[in-house]
Amino acid sequence: MTCPICGKPTEARHRPFCSRRCQQIDLGRWLSGAYAIPVAEEDGAEAEDDAGSRDEPARGPTRH
Template sequence: MRPDDGQEARVTTPDDTPQPACPICGKPASPSMKPFCSKRCADVDLQRWLSGRYAIPGRDEDALGQDDGTHEE
């Protein structure tokens, strides 16, 4: 179960209590590894951050590094 709409994935336990799902594989999250189900999934997520697969968008700056819209020529 992987969400594609930005919503947090949840799995349902036998007593119908929703539990957060691991963002990597969709299995129920482990309390000791939250939000992941295992160390392996936590390591997969870390590797994605370190390799640049995940990125936080920022604003573009001009060629001179000024972000106020003015240009020196």
Template sequence: MPTKPKCSVCGKPVDPATRPFCSKRCRDVDLHRWLSGRYAIPGVESAEDSDETPPLAPRD
């Protein structure tokens, strides 16, 4: 028997109208966590992502 999905914020059973959350409140809590930077996807900044321009190489 498959288990019922649970809200990732509070653990209550998921409501189909607000899936994958149990309520609008939990959906908004999750959105706020993303917007405030609490959730982050780790990554490595490459030279292409940098805002700084690299120094020019001297010409011969």
């Protein structure tokens, strides 16, 4: 298995990466939004959501 960041062989301690450095690079990419999962919305779903949100009053965060 090779490191997805630099391509070097991985070490069991840092798997699937080769080093702590590559782990940190990957984490930084996730936190900065460099990795994203594309979402395909159905046609009309967005329009329905927008219309419904105008009828309801704005709410703050729910506290438990």
